[in-house]
Structures are given as structure tokens and as C-alpha cells.
Amino acid sequence: MKLKRLLLFSGFFYALVLSANIMAKPQRVVSLNLCADQLLMELLPPDRLVGITQLAADSGASYLYQKAAYFHQHSSRIEEIMALKPDLIIAGQFTSQATNQLLESLGYKVIRLGLPVTVKGIFKQIKFLGEQLDQSDPAAELIAKMQRELNALAAARDRRNLRAVVYYANGFSAGRHTIVNEILNLAGFKNIAVELNIDHIAPLSLEALIASNPDILLLGRLDDNTDSLAHQVLRHNAIERYTALKQVTKIMVPDRYWSCAGPSSLAAAAYLQQNVPDSSN
Amino acid sequence: MNLQKRLINSNNTRRLTSYLLGLLFILMIASLVIGDVNISIISSLKDILNNKSTLNSIIFEEIRLPRTLLAVLIGASLGLSGAALQGMVRNPLAEPGVIGVSTSAALGAVIVFYFGLAAAFPMALPLGGITGALLAVIFLYLLTRRNNSMLSLILAGVAVSSLAAALTALALNLSPNPYASLEIFFWLMGSLADRSFSHVWLILLPTLIGWWLMLGTRRDLDVLSLGEDSAQSLGVQLQSLNKRIILGVALAVGSAVSVSGGIGFVGLVVPHLLRPYVGYQPGRLLVSSALGGAVLLLAADITVRLLPTQQELKIGVLTALLGAPFFLHLILKSKREWTS
Numbered sequence: 162m163k164l165k166r167l168l169l170f171s172g173f174f175y176a177l178v179l180s181a182n183i184m185a186k187p188q189r190v191v192s193l194n195l196c197a198d199q200l201l202m203e204l205l206p207p208d209r210l211v212g213i214t215q216l217a218a219d220s221g222a223s224y225l226y227q228k229a230a231y232f233h234q235h236s237s238r239i240e241e242i243m244a245l246k247p248d249l250i251i252a253g254q255f256t257s258q259a260t261n262q263l264l265e266s267l268g269y270k271v272i273r274l275g276l277p278v279t280v281k282g283i284f285k286q287i288k289f290l291g292e293q294l295d296q297s298d299p300a301a302e303l304i305a306k307m308q309r310e311l312n313a314l315a316a317a318r319d320r321r322n323l324r325a326v327v328y329y330a331n332g333f334s335a336g337r338h339t340i341v342n343e344i345l346n347l348a349g350f351k352n353i354a355v356e357l358n359i360d361h362i363a364p365l366s367l368e369a370l371i372a373s374n375p376d377i378l379l380l381g382r383l384d385d386n387t388d389s390l391a392h393q394v395l396r397h398n399a400i401e402r403y404t405a406l407k408q409v410t411k412i413m414v415p416d417r418y419w420s421c422a423g424p425s426s427l428a429a430a431a432y433l434q435q436n437v438p439d440s441s442n
Numbered sequence: 443m444n445l446q447k448r449l450i451n452s453n454n455t456r457r458l459t460s461y462l463l464g465l466l467f468i469l470m471i472a473s474l475v476i477g478d479v480n481i482s483i484i485s486s487l488k489d490i491l492n493n494k495s496t497l498n499s500i501i502f503e504e505i506r507l508p509r510t511l512l513a514v515l516i517g518a519s520l521g522l523s524g525a526a527l528q529g530m531v532r533n534p535l536a537e538p539g540v541i542g543v544s545t546s547a548a549l550g551a552v553i554v555f556y557f558g559l560a561a562a563f564p565m566a567l568p569l570g571g572i573t574g575a576l577l578a579v580i581f582l583y584l585l586t587r588r589n590n591s592m593l594s595l596i597l598a599g600v601a602v603s604s605l606a607a608a609l610t611a612l613a614l615n616l617s618p619n620p621y622a623s624l625e626i627f628f629w630l631m632g633s634l635a636d637r638s639f640s641h642v643w644l645i646l647l648p649t650l651i652g653w654w655l656m657l658g659t660r661r662d663l664d665v666l667s668l669g670e671d672s673a674q675s676l677g678v679q680l681q682s683l684n685k686r687i688i689l690g691v692a693l694a695v696g697s698a699v700s701v702s703g704g705i706g707f708v709g710l711v712v713p714h715l716l717r718p719y720v721g722y723q724p725g726r727l728l729v730s731s732a733l734g735g736a737v738l739l740l741a742a743d744i745t746v747r748l749l750p751t752q753q754e755l756k757i758g759v760l761t762a763l764l765g766a767p768f769f770l771h772l773i774l775k776s777k778r779e780w781t782s
Binding site: 330331332363364366367368369371372374388389390391392393394397398399402403406 | 477478479481495496497500501504505506555556558560561617619621622624625628636638639640752753754
């Protein structure tokens with residue numbers, strides 16, 4: 162009898178400890194943002210990350226598109242998100258604002274992730290997420306892995322001080338305060354958009370692009386199977402003739418490498434290093 | 443009209459033509475000189491003549507020259523089509539944009555462009571625009587056949603325009619390319635930014651055929667202004683006149699829209715401004731309107747390049763700002779007809 166009571170009591174105590182532990186440790190996390198998807202897939206197993214965006218499985222936009230197959234993808238509609246019974250929602254600072262606010266007013270906990278523009282900022286964000294998810298160890302591991310990749314990038318850095326420029330669909334380029342700028346610097350290139358005083362992502366005219374005389378031209382995704390006016394500019398005769406004239410290296414960087422700041426950013430820098438020929442003048 | 447007056451008129455017309463030609467020439471030079479970066483035109487011309495590729499010559503030859511030529515070709519097509527349509531239906535409000543021909547052409551081009559046809563077969567792009575335009579012109583022609591009032595023309599234009607714009611939006615949203623749905627603005631407002639020589643070559647032939655068809659009706663249009671019965675008694679073949687203009691407008695406007703998007707009001711403003719200078723003769727108006735359209739569009743294109751907007755303003759925004767008040771003015775002026 163005594164034993165039974167003891168057992169009951171200890172079982173009760175155990176359950177109490179467990180539930181306290183569960184309360185601190187979010188068990189059903191839902192992501193509303195492609196970039197949050199990327200980090201959360203690194204830090205959480207599928208049974209705790211119960212929903213990611215459909216974009217996460219798009220090989221064009223998402224770096225971890227293969228891994229995304231192991232996770233449930235939601236349609237980003239609020240009713241479906243509520244049906245997943247999340248205890249923590251991770252959203253982007255600038256995306257789906259209306260949904261975020263509505264979810265908050267319904268009593269859900271929503272964390273908004275900013276867009277870091279430096280590797281330091283990425284590390285800080287990963288550490289913060291690790292604390293929030295009670296996954297500090299995987300976060301530290303991820304950071305250590307990225308640190309090793311950083312060292313490898315520095316070792317392979319191109320010493321020729323090549324001048325590169327990014328040209329996206331619709332004629333946009335990325336200047337100061339962008340993760341793309343950080344990626345170019347990590348790979349060892351000078352970003353022409355910074356020379357031209359471009360902050361953030363801003364339009365760069367085709368004329369200015371040609372006149373800036375880049376050594377390396379990084380073009381946004383254009384080998385799509387369908388056409389759009391936005392991509393037509395990347396195939397403009399002026400660009401074709403310029404690259405032929407100056408023997409310029411033209412690199413198509415798939416959007417998945419730099420649509421988000423995170424582990425993909427280092428992979429982007431490595432991709433650039435691999436695609437630059439060793440002895441261009 | 444007596445002989446003396448007629449002579450004065452034809453002198454006036456000739457003077458007008460040379461003024462417009464001069465203006466067009468000056469604007470073309472300006473369009474080649476003005477750009478985002480400063481390049482020396484003389485040294486780039488030298489490089490081009492010596493067949494030497496330099497940064498300057500690439501910017502000049504591949505960016506500015508095709509843009510200037512397209513502004514001239516498309517502006518002339520729009521001005522000429524406006525004047526020809528107005529002569530045909532004898533209604534000063536007929537204009538490719540207002541009556542929905544441009545929007546229909548955009549629909550045809552969008553279907554061809556975003557679903558891969560134009561990539562497989564480049565000529566499909568202008569052909570798509572031409573088909574769209576042709577359907578709209580034929581529809582409006584049949585409509586004015588039965589009931590040629592200003593009210594029915596404008597209302598039918600509104601209906602055709604909104605239907606074509608809605609279908610364009612639908613097609614863009616169904617397109618597999620993620621950027622497509624954002625590009626509706628280009629197709630409805632038009633722009634000449636970053637077009638290349640391949641676009642010039644694409645539209646050159648259909649545009650010239652369209653011009654030839656429309657300009658061939660000059661004499662008949664003058665006679666038609668006396669009324670259909672008098673024209674017929676003077677030997678004008680109405681059927682063939684209408685056919686030429688319908689086909690000409692479809693070719694010129696359809697191919698123009700397929701590379702620049704729908705640029706509105708040029709065909710409305712230009713003939714209206716020039717009409718007094720050609721003695722209100724619709725036939726004479728054709729050449730002047732073509733030149734005037736080229737001048738107006740080139741000036742508008744230079745303006746959008748100079749405006750300090752972060753992204754270049756769509757050229758159709760400017761022509762609409764200019765043209766819409768005009769349109770309203772024309773409607774108010776002919777208020778009497780509304781009540782009839």
C-alpha cells in the first residue's frame with residue numbers, strides 16, 4: 162500500500178517535472194518564412210518542427226529543398242496553421258505581417274526573425290534560435306560547422322581582387338548592407354555595387370552595369386524553362402557583347418544560394434569560388 | 443474649297459512635315475546622347491565605324507540606338523493608327539488605346555510570350571500581338587457599322603479593354619514564371635526600357651507593311667470625309683478602304699504592343715493637335731500624325747529617363763497623364779452628341 166502510494170507520488174512528481182520541461186521546450190514549432198525554414202530544419206527534428214512553407218521544397222528558392230521532403234509543408238493559410246496546434250511560430254520580420262498579427266492576437270507566441278546581413282549576424286540569430294527552442298547544442302554545432310567552412314573559404318580566397326557585380330531579374334543589384342555583399346567579400350571579390358554607392362537591393366541600369374567594367378558578372382536565375390520580361394534583361398545583347406569582348410566570367414547563381422542569410426550563404430561563397438576560372442587576367 | 447485655299451493648305455502641310463522631321467531629328471540625337479552614364483557619342487561612332495567593340499560603342503549600339511529606333515517606330519505606328527481609325531469611323535475618339543486594341547494586342551502577346559511559344563519561335567511574339575489587335579479592330583468595326591455613335595464606340599472600347607486586361611491578368615497569373623504576375627504593369631502601361639535590336643528586327647517588317655496599308659488610303663480618306671454616299675459616287679471602294687485600315691492598324695499596333703506594352707493616348711492626342719494644320723483633311727493627317735507620334739513618344743521616353751525616380755517610370759504613365767485630360771476635353775466638347 163505504502164509502495165503504491167510512493168509510486169503514485171513519484172509518478173506525479175515525474176509528470177510535473179516533465180511538463181515543466183515541456184513548457185520550456187517548444188514541442189510544436191511552425192515556420193511561416195522560407196529563411197526561418199532553413200534554420201529550423203537544421204535545428205529541429207521533424208516531430209518538433211511540425212510545419213514549414215511550401216516554398217521550402219522549391220529547388221529554385223530553397224537551399225535545403227531536399228531536406229524539406231521530411232517535413233510537413235503548410236499552405237501559409239491561417240486556418241491550416243492553427244490546425245497544426247503550434248506552441249511557437251517563427252515568422253519573418255517583413256513577411257506575412259497580417260498573418261503574424263492575427264496569430265498574435267489569437268494568443269500564439271510569434272517570434273519574428275530579421276534578415277542578418279553579416280556572418281556575425283547569422284551566428285547571433287542561430288544562437289538566439291537555439292536558446293528559444295532549447296536546442297543550444299545543435300545551434301552551437303551548426304555555428305562550429307560554419308566556422309570551419311569560413312576558414313576553408315578564407316584559405317581558398319582569390320587574391321586577384323576581382324571586381325564582381327550582381328545582376329538580378331528586372332535589373333536589380335545588391336550593394337551595401339546585404340548578405341550578398343558579404344558573400345562576395347567572403348569569396349574574395351570586390352562588389353561594384355558598393356563602388357557605385359548602392360545601398361541594399363536597388364536598380365542598376367544596364368548602361369551603368371556595362372560602364373562599370375566588371376570582371377565577373379553574377380546573374381540571377383535565368384535558366385528557367387519559361388520567359389519573363391524580368392529575365393529578358395539578363396539576356397540582353399549588350400551583356401552578351403560585353404562578356405564576349407572582355408572575356409568576362411558569367412556565373413549563374415541559383416536563387417537558393419542567396420535568397421536567405423544562413424548556412425546557404427557560405428555555400429554561395431564556395432559556389433562562386435569554384436566557378437571562377439583560375440587564371441583569368 | 444477653292445484652289446487658292448487648297449494651295450495654302452498644302453504649303454502648310456509641307457511646312458508642318460518639315461518642322462516635324464526637324465524636331466524628330468533633334469530628339470533622336472538627344473535620345474542617343476541622354477542616358478545613365480556619360481559616353482562620348484563621337485568616339486563611340488568612330489569605334490562603330492572602325493568595327494571596334496568598346497564599352498562606349500556597346501552602350502551606344504546595343505542600348506540607346508535600339509531604344510531610340512523603337513520609340514520612333516512605335517510612336518509613328520500609334521500616331522498613324524489613331525489618325526487612320528479616326529478617318530475610317532469618322533469619330534475623333536477612335537484611338538488604339540481607348541477602344542481596346544492595344545489591350546487586346548497585349549493579351550495576344552502575353553499568351554505567346556509567357557507560355558514558351560515566343561522562345562521557340564520568335565516571330566510568334568508580334569504575330570500574337572497582331573492577332574489580338576485584329577480581333578479587337580474587327581469587333582469595333584462591326585459595331586460602328588451598325589451604330590456609329592460616340593457613346594457606343596467608347597462604351598464598347600471600355601468593355602473590350604477591361605475584358606482584355608482581365609484576361610491578360612489571368613494569363614499572367616497562370617504563367618509558370620514567378621515574375622509574370624508582376625509584369626501586368628508593363629503590358630498595360632508600356633515601356634521601352636532595356637529593349638534590344640532583336641525587338642527592332644522582330645517588328646520592323648509587320649510595322650512597315652501596316653504603314654504602307656494605311657498610307658495607301660490617304661486619298662480615299664479625304665473623299666470619305668464628305669460622307670459615305672458621296673465617297674462611293676466618287677469611286678471610293680469602301681470595302682477595300684476599311685480592310686486596308688483594319689489590317690494596317692492590327693499589324694502596326696499589334697507588333698508595337700508586343701515589344702513595348704500598351705502605350706495609350708498617343709493616337710488620340712497627336713491627330714487632334716495636328717488636325718488644324720492640315721486643313722482638317724484626314725488623308726493629309728496620316729503622314730503628319732505618324733511623324734507627330736514619333737516625336738511625342740520619343741520626347742516622353744527621354745522624359746522618363748530624366749525623371750529622378752528610383753525605378754524608371756513606365757512611359758504609358760506619362761502619355762496617360764498627358765492624354766487623359768485631352769480625352770475628357772474631347773468628350774465634353776462633343777457633349778451635344780451624347781444627348782442625341
